[in-house]
Amino acid sequence: MEKLLTTPSQTIGPFFAYSLTAEQYGYNFTSIVNDQLLTGETTAERICITGKVFDGSGKTIGDAMIELWQADENGHYRQPAIEKTNDGFIGFGRMGTGTSPGHSFNFYTIKPVALNGQAPHINVILFMRGSLHMLTTRFYFSDEHELNDTDPLLNSVEPGRRSTLIAHKKMAGGEPVYEFNIFMQGENETVFFKL
């Protein structure tokens, strides 16, 4: 079959919030997903993901949109459609960085498990004004040294840059919080993927 030309990407621009993250920003439109990747009960470990996005001058970016997509406690990505109300693990979240004073994003989820030889990880999709094409990456967990050491994707990253894909564990109010900062440029420039 003949291949078609793919539709070019364009920037998300600064004004996405009233459609894509309306409830978070207080606009009069519904949101289909938010910062909660889980619903109700889970036997897995609940965690919080937090982070900021930094530009090449070290400033935090206040008009980025982050999506997370991860497998559930059994290592499966959600297959049933996401509905208005959901049972079970959603695994997909979306937040803009424009509503917290420090431009941080915060997601509530479970810690994923190792599967098929891959260390636990969460996929990240990133959009912002000034970015003409989506950027994707993923992060691993700082308390999973052994699994991280054998992860094929992490191992294919040049050693000096692997640390840019690690979320760092800290405790806040007795709850585990993993911090994953994204650096667009500079010494710690995050490793982004070519799909």
Added chain:
Amino acid sequence: MIHVENLDLNTQPPHLYPEYKSTILRSPTKPLMPVAEMLKEVSLPAFGESVMGKFDNDLTKNARVSHDPIGERIKVCGKVMDEYGRPLKNVLVEIWQANAAGRYVHKEEIHDAPLDPNFVGGGRMLTNSEGRYQFYTIKPGAYPWGNHFNAWRPNHIHFSVIGHQFEHRLVTQMYFPGDPLFEYDPIFQSVPQHARHLMIAKFRMDWTDAEFALAYEFNIVLNGSSKTIFE
């Protein structure tokens, strides 16, 4: 000058396009890591009809308070396909745009043009079994922005698309045919010349709702072939 490796898809803009000034501090400087093979099995979430509000696909109605919004009512229709032209069903298409006066509802928008109390400019829909979507809206106006002196964006509607596989995620903008601002807009110009027409909707007189709304066709081709279309 920072050099960035272009995506190997030749229809795509580079990450760094200095004429669009915000890219200078926000684009990666190191080559992207080729991992397509390792992410082959990663899907994207599906969405059900229950997340759609009654008028989510009609922006002339979904924020109506007392009157119809001001402006030229239009219909936008299209098909979402994979690279082989195969239709993709149940794809989430989200849209947002300025009103007829070129004003966004966003709180940090400062362009001195009127808001329309009956228009927000956000919408969403799912593609049907033939990969088709359709919505009604008001034709958005052009507006100035701060990139350079007297910079104006061409009329456009923003699109966010979530298909079935990880590489099916796309955010883009749909433009209108014959816009005189194309040649002055670095965001439009960032795309290789031979691919710019892919962002411009086609006027479809034959699809108009007679004496109600003119129609535009905007088809979307997502990166990657689909594993799920024949289910």
